[in-house]
Amino acid sequence: MDSNVEDNDEYEIKKIIVDDGQAPMRIDKFLTNRLLQVTRSKVQNGIRDGLVTVNEDLVKSNYKIHPGDEITVMIPINAEYDGVVEPEDIPLEIYYEDSYLMVVNKPAGMVVHPGTGNYTGTLVNAIVFHLQNTDLPVLPGNDPDRPGLVHRIDKDTSGLLVIAKKENTLKHLAEQFHDHTVERKYQAIVWGEMGKEEGTINARIGRNPKNRTMYQTYPEEAIDSSKDAVTHFRVLNNYYYVSLIECVLETGRTHQIRVHMNAVGNTIFNDQKYGGDRILKGTMFSKYKQFVDNCFKMCPRQALHARSLGFIHPETGKKMFFEAPLPEDMASILDKWRNYVKDRIEK
Incomplete structure (x- = not known):
């Protein structure tokens, strides 16, 4: 389960009824135990992105399940993605680049980073290829398949994005976005x-x-x-x-x-x-x-x-x-x- 769900509607719908004898447990831990080969962070991302409901209501990762709860999980059909970003030789329209950052003009139709149903052909795949010898930083709390990303735009929205090459650059750019000083x-x-x-x-x-x-x-x-x-x-x-x-x-x-x-x-x-x-x-x-x-x-x-x-x-x-x-x-x-x-x- 990942965060780019709005660009793909191909899911397997899995329903789980909590057993009568089930002790209270955080839903993220419960689903990690029930869903094979899905990490807890992926489960938490899926909950955050609305792919999990309990009794048809959205919940947070710390929700404690109860006997009789009906849990509905939307699982991407193409769920074999292992989180590793493969470099792909995809042309980039680079507006600026130096040792610390780059600014690119993303075309409409290109997903920014790998996610549900879009594991290849993304902007991040192109950036990783372009910067093959660069160990790109990742914002705290983000998955490793979002290297250098400070912000995103939708798949079918075109336009400018800034990519950070160094951890300190990423940190300072993230602060500017947080403080709303970015124009x-x-x-x-x-x-x-x-x-x-x-x-x-x-x-x-x-x-x-x-x-x-x-x-x-x-x-x-x-x-x-x-x-x-x-x-x-x-x-x-x-x-x-x-x-x-x-x-x-x-x-x-x-x-x-x-x-x-x-x-x-x-x-x-x-x-x-x-x-x-x-x-x-x-x-x-x-x-x-x-x-x-x-x-x-x-x-x-x-x-x-x-x-x-x-x-x-x-x-x-x-x-x-x-x-x-x-x-x-x-x-x-x-x-x-x-x-x-x-x-x-x-x-």
């Missing part, structure tokens, strides 16, 4: 108009209790099932039925921009998980439907891009700032929407 801006194409030119979405985020590969917003008092999340947005352009926006994150929750935009009625264009892969704004004329379908085909993923990244270099103290232009798929559909708006104005 990160995203660009997204969303359905509809935002209603105002700029604003802030402050809504807690947690897992969807009915679909544990999805997330949703929660009320402020739901502190046990969610975490605080703040997204600032600014409208860059409106195209009648879609808008190009810029987002700045105060927090870095999983799927944060995707969930917040969905919550306010501006789902990210072609975000299949959150319903953006159907017409949410506009007409139902066949010509318009064909136009949107063509846009979906041109950008067959959520239209979200990690555009810029700024941080203080842990070794030199210099301010580093990088920008990656919109990838071709997002730029192409924006061109189509610009032409669509132009045609409407001229008519």
Whole structure:
């Protein structure tokens, strides 16, 4: 069980009924004893990532099981992964590199690190190959298959990531992320108009209790099932039925921009998980439907891009700032929407 579950839905569902004579025991220890060849850390990661429920409720690793409890475990079908990252000769778009760190532009469709259903072909596999003679550090509490990683972006989100080569670099970059001093801006194409030119979405985020590969917003008092999340947005352009926006994150929750935009009625264009892969704004004329379908085909993923990244270099103290232009798929559909708006104005 690992943490990239949102990108793969192929699981074996295992149900365990706790015996009447079972003494109280932490669920992570219980499952480690019951599931062959699965380490306790993997079990804990699976519990953390919502792959384990007790009586249909999410629990924490320290939950004490009771006789009669029904435990449901989602086990990846492709569970033979041994946690060893294999170097793979995969091209990297490197924006910057020195002895301490590197900044890369991840393409859409590439998973950041090995995990459920994605044990090869990841960004980490490519980095390990590129830095074959480098013993990359791992953040405390992370699995060894996440070397050098300070942060992540979703598989189908493109954009900039910083990779640490040395332990001290990793530590200082992690502190900057924790203190929210890292500058990160995203660009997204969303359905509809935002209603105002700029604003802030402050809504807690947690897992969807009915679909544990999805997330949703929660009320402020739901502190046990969610975490605080703040997204600032600014409208860059409106195209009648879609808008190009810029987002700045105060927090870095999983799927944060995707969930917040969905919550306010501006789902990210072609975000299949959150319903953006159907017409949410506009007409139902066949010509318009064909136009949107063509846009979906041109950008067959959520239209979200990690555009810029700024941080203080842990070794030199210099301010580093990088920008990656919109990838071709997002730029192409924006061109189509610009032409669509132009045609409407001229008519």
